Amino acid sequence: PEQPTLFRQWRILRTLAARHHGVTVDGLAHDMDVSSKTIRRDLDLFRTLGFPVTEEKGYRGVKTWKMDASAITPITFTFE
Secondary structure: OOOOHHHHHHHHHHHHHHOOOOEOHHHHHHHHOOOHHHHHHHHHHHHHOOOOEEEEEOHHHOEEEEEOHHHOOOOOOOOO
8 A cells, every 4th residue: 555645755855864875866766666756756756845854876887876874953842
């Protein structure tokens, strides 16, 4: 069964943050069981919203995506 969009997007963000060497669009599509087009739309949305998600060309021209962890500001919550 198809998982909600928000759940998939949260999983993508967690994957990008965890894989320091990056992940391909096809790899994400396979892991999330959606099309590459869906992953590209999600990545575009993340960039529009200001997430530090970048695309890099690596070994043999393979493009990978990752999140720049140094650009993430920790979020803290209070009861107020």
